[in-house]
Every structure is written in structure tokens, then in C-alpha cells.
Amino acid sequence: xxxxxxxxxxxxxxxxxxxxxxxxxxxxxxxxxxxxxxxxxxxxxxxxxxxxxxxxxxxxxxxxxxxxxxxxxxxxxxxxxxxxxxxxxxxxxxxxxxxxxxxxxxxxxxxxxxxxxxxxxxxxxxxxxxxxxxxxxxxxxxxxxxxxxxxxxxxxxxxxxxxxxxxxxxxxxxxxxxxxxxxxxxxxxxxxxxxxxxxxxxxxxxxxxxxxxxxxxxxxxxxxxxxxxxxxxxxxxxxxxxxxxxxxxxxxxxxxxxxxxxxxxxxxxxxxxxxxxxxxxxxxxxxxxxxxxxxxxxxxxxxxxxxxxxxxxxxxxxxxxxxxxxxxxxxxxxxxxxxxxxxxxxxxxxxxxxxxxxxxxxxxxxxxxxxxxxxxxxxxxxxxxxxxxxxxxxxxxxxxxxxxxxxxxxxxxxxxxxxxxx
Numbered sequence: 504x505x506x507x508x509x510x511x512x513x514x515x516x517x518x519x520x521x522x523x524x525x526x527x528x529x530x531x532x533x534x535x536x537x538x539x540x541x542x543x544x545x546x547x548x549x550x551x552x553x554x555x556x557x558x559x560x561x562x563x564x565x566x567x568x569x570x571x572x573x574x575x576x577x578x579x580x581x582x583x584x585x586x587x588x589x590x591x592x593x594x595x596x597x598x599x600x601x602x603x604x605x606x607x608x609x610x611x612x613x614x615x616x617x618x619x620x621x622x623x624x625x626x627x628x629x630x631x632x633x634x635x636x637x638x639x640x641x642x643x644x645x646x647x648x649x650x651x652x653x654x655x656x657x658x659x660x661x662x663x664x665x666x667x668x669x670x671x672x673x674x675x676x677x678x679x680x681x682x683x684x685x686x687x688x689x690x691x692x693x694x695x696x697x698x699x700x701x702x703x704x705x706x707x708x709x710x711x712x713x714x715x716x717x718x719x720x721x722x723x724x725x726x727x728x729x730x731x732x733x734x735x736x737x738x739x740x741x742x743x744x745x746x747x748x749x750x751x752x753x754x755x756x757x758x759x760x761x762x763x764x765x766x767x768x769x770x771x772x773x774x775x776x777x778x779x780x781x782x783x784x785x786x787x788x789x790x791x792x793x794x795x796x797x798x799x800x801x802x803x804x805x806x807x808x809x810x811x812x813x814x815x816x817x818x819x820x821x822x823x824x825x826x827x828x829x830x831x832x833x834x835x836x837x838x839x840x841x842x843x844x845x846x847x848x849x850x851x852x853x854x855x856x857x858x859x860x861x862x863x864x865x866x867x868x869x870x871x872x873x874x875x876x877x878x879x880x881x882x883x884x885x886x887x888x889x890x891x892x893x894x895x896x897x898x899x900x901x902x903x904x905x906x907x908x909x910x911x912x913x914x915x916x917x918x919x920x921x922x923x924x925x
Contacts, residue, residue, distance in 0.1 A: 559590030563599055570606065573781045573819045579606035597623050609821045611861020682719055682869075691716045704740035707733050711749055718756060727756040734769075747773055747782050754789050758796060766793050780818040784828055787812050791831040795838060802838045809835040826855050826867050830874035837881050842892045849878060853899050857906055868907040875900040 566581035582603035586596060604619030694713045698706060710733035717726035734749040750773040757765040770793070773786050787808045794805035809832040816828055829851040836845035856864070856871035879896050882888045 559585050559588065559595075563591070563595065566599070566602060566606075570602065571779055573779070573821060573824075575606045575609040575821060579603060579610065582606065593626075597626055609823075611822065611859070611863035613862040684720060687716050687720055691720070703736065707737040707740065707749065708744050710736060711744060711752060714752060714756070718759075723756065723759050727753070727760050730756050745782070747785070751785055751789060755792075758789075758793055763793060763797055780815060781821075781824060784812055784815060784819060784824060788827055788831050791835055795834060800838065802835070805835040806839045806841070822855050822859050822861070822863055822867055823870075826852055826870050826874075829855070830870065833874065833878055834881065837878055837885075837888075840885070840887060842888065845878070846892065846895055849875065849896065849899055853902060856903060865907070868903055872900070872903045872907055875903055 562581045562585035566578040566585070569575070569578035569581065582599050585591070586599055586603065591599070600619050600623045604616040604623070607613070607616035607619060691713060694709055694716070698709055698713070701709070710729055714726045714730035714733060717723075717729060730749070730752045734746075734753045737744070737746050737749045750769050754766045754769040754773065757763075757769065766789075770786060770789060773782075773789075790808050791805045791812075794801040794808070812828050812832055816825065819825055819828075829848045833845050833848035833852065836842070836848060852871045852874055856867040859867050875896065879893075879900055882893050882896050
């Protein structure tokens with residue numbers, strides 16, 4: 504029984520996946536001793552990691568490898584199997600739950616991701632409350648014990664902030680489907696409140712989320728300033744997101760501001776960092792956008808990068824990155840008068856967005872429609888393009904327009920076309 508009169512093990516067992524009465528819940532000898540949360544034998548067994556289930560470690564290792572290679576469905580399956588059985592310390596199970604949530608987010612299962620993040624966040628807040636309870640009710644413990652509990656609480660608060668940042672990313676994934684300005688301003692206000700009093704080392708990811716929302720709200724100059732700040736903090740102190748993601752946003756927003764030199768500089772830095780297939784394709788997408796936007800456009804360079812994407816895209820499975828990649832490939836090939844390859848790429852955009860049935864569907868339809876709007880403009884300005892190609896592009900555009908409108912009749916296509924070219 505804990506000091507509040509409740510059965511602690513029962514309380515923890517109500518949090519799925521993460522907590523198990525046979526694993527260490529406290530993280531320090533002091534915590535275990537003061538609360539009598541577990542027998543000392545269980546505590547020592549978890550500390551020296553005598554495996555109850557050797558399969559847990561191998562499944563987590565496989566999940567991590569699959570996530571790195573963008574195989575999120577495989578990674579999610581490994582996480583689920585690991586968490587369904589015994590094994591692992593509580594911290595390891597908690598990290599696995601967060602990892603599973605990230606997989607669900609990429610797979611478009613946003614409600615499932617929210618459940619995972621909420622589970623992990625509640626488990627951490629529970630542990631923080633237990634430390635506070637011990638500190639408030641216990642007397643006579645020495646300075647060393649105070650330091651242990653203080654360090655443990657600080658580490659838990661950092662974890663809670665980490666999960667909070669991921670939850671913001673999760674919420675943004677929902678917002679990106681429709682770009683509702685009122686909802687985005689509400690989320691922006693929440694981010695600003697969370698940034699107040701937050702230590703500098705923990706600000707990078709929330710600053711980046713703030714920059715992304717400002718960009719969608721068309722406050723481009725401020726979005727770039729905040730993105731640069733987040734990138735600086737990430738380079739100095741790290742971030743919940745890969746450093747490459749910060750670099751990509753700075754490159755994108757610098758291009759939007761017409762600062763092409765800064766875009767090139769950041770993409771060069773990005774190229775050094777980016778090693779995973781996902782990172783490489785993201786960098787190439789931003790390079791194509793830069794090549795097609797500078798004056799005069801560097802069309803042949805864009806085609807070379809499009810070919811690089813084509814040769815590497817098979818390793819990527821997530822619908823969002825594939826849609827963006829095929830969009831930029833289509834624009835590159837059409838600009839180079841390689842009409843058949845351009846149409847093939849745009850047909851892939853159509854197939855992905857129309858056949859996706861996850862929570863990302865409306866986002867994909869919107870991105871596909873923006874892409875087709877841009878490509879239609881390219882074909883309309885090209886005197887060499889055949890009427891057949893123009894009709895094919897117009898037909899693809901109409902299909903996505905109808906699908907987007909029917910998925911939410913209250914939304915207007917005009918709002919989607921206004922954002923084309925971003």
C-alpha cells in the first residue's frame with residue numbers, strides 16, 4: 504500500500520503496456536526504500552537485468568533498426584510483440600511505448616499514437632507525483648538521498664517534456680489536413696505557454712513546432728526566425744527531433760523568403776548529417792524545390808536529383824514522404840519536357856492519395872491537389888506540351904479535387920489552391 508492508502512501496484516497496472524509489477528518503478532534505491540514500492544530483491548533483479556524474456560531485447564533492437572530504415576509497419580509489429588510480453592525495465596518499456604506511438608503517427612494511426620503518448624506521459628507524471636509525495640512526507644533523510652531524488656525528478660521532467668513535444672507533432676499532423684487557422688492559433692498559443700519557463704536545452708522541438716504553425720499561418724518571416732532559433736538550439740543541446748529535420752525546415756523557409764544562399768548552406772549541412780534513406784529523400788526534395796525556384800531555373804539539375812529519388816524511393820514506405828517525392832519528380836520531368844515520366848510520377852501521386860485510408864488521407868489529398876495545380880500551371884505555360892498531356896493533368900486534378908471535396912463537403916477547393924506552390 505502506498506502512503507495515500509491506495510494499492511500502488513493496482514494503480515500502475517491500470518496504465519497499459521508500460522508498467523508491470525515485476526519491474527523497477529522507481530529508478531533509485533532511495534525511492535524503493537522510502538516507499539517500500541517493491542521488495543529489494545525485485546529491485547536488484549531489475550538493476551542487474553536478469554532477463555525474464557530474452558526476446559524483449561531482440562524485438563526492441565529490430566524495431567529500432569526498422570524505424571531507422573523507414574519500415575514503420577514492421578517496427579510497430581516488433582514493438583507490439585515486445586510490449587505484449589514480459590521483460591525489460593520500466594524505462595525500456597516506456598521508451599518502447601513512445602517508439603510505438605511514433606510508428607503509429609507515421610502510419611497514419613493518429614488516435615492510436617495519441618493513446619501511446621498519453622500512456623507514457625501518465626506513467627511519468629505518476630512517478631513524479633510519487634517522488635513529490637515522498638519528499639513532502641519524509642523527514643530525516645540525508646543530503647545524498649535528496650540529491651538522488653532531485654536528479655531522478657529532473658530526468659523524469661525531461662522525459663515528460665519530450666513526450667509533450669511529440670504530442671504536439673501528433674496534433675499538428677491532424678491540423679495539416681485542413682489548415683484551420685483558428686485551431687492552429689489555439690495550438691500556437693498552447694506551445695507559447697509551454698515554452699515559458701522551459702530550460703533552453705529543452706526548447707528546440709517546441710520552437711520548431713511553433714515555426715511550422717507560423718508558416719502555415721503565412722507569417723513567413725517570423726516562421727524563419729523561429730526555425731533558425733530552433734536549429735541553433737538543436738545544434739547546441741539536441742532535440743526530440745532529428746537535427747536534419749530542423750535543417751530541412753530552415754532550408755524550406757529560407758527558400759520561401761528568397762534567401763537561396765542560406766538554403767544552399769543548410770542543405771550542404773543537411774547532406775553531411777543525413778544518412779538514412781528518409782533523410783536523403785527529404786534533402787533531395789528540398790533541392791528540387793530550390794532548383795526549380797531560382798531564376799533561371801536549374802531544370803537539368805532538378806532532373807538529376809529526381810532520378811536519384813526514383814532509384815532510392817523503394818526503400819521508403821510512408822505515404823507522406825512518397826507523395827511529396829513523386830510531386831517534385833513530376834514537376835521536374837514536366838519542366839524538362841519529359842512528359843511521360845512526369846505523368847507517371849503524377850499518377851503515383853493520384854494512386855497514393857486516393858487509396859490511402861489512414862488519418863493522413865485528407866493531408867495527402869490536399870498535397871496531391873496542390874501538386875496537380877502547380878503541374879497544370881507548368882503545362883499551360885508550355886507551348887510544346889500536347890493537348891493529350893494537358894488533358895491527363897487536368898483529369899488527375901479533377902479526380903483529386905472531387906475526392907478532397909467529398910471527404911469534407913464544408914471545405915472549399917479554393918483554400919487548397921491558395922496554398923499551392925509552398
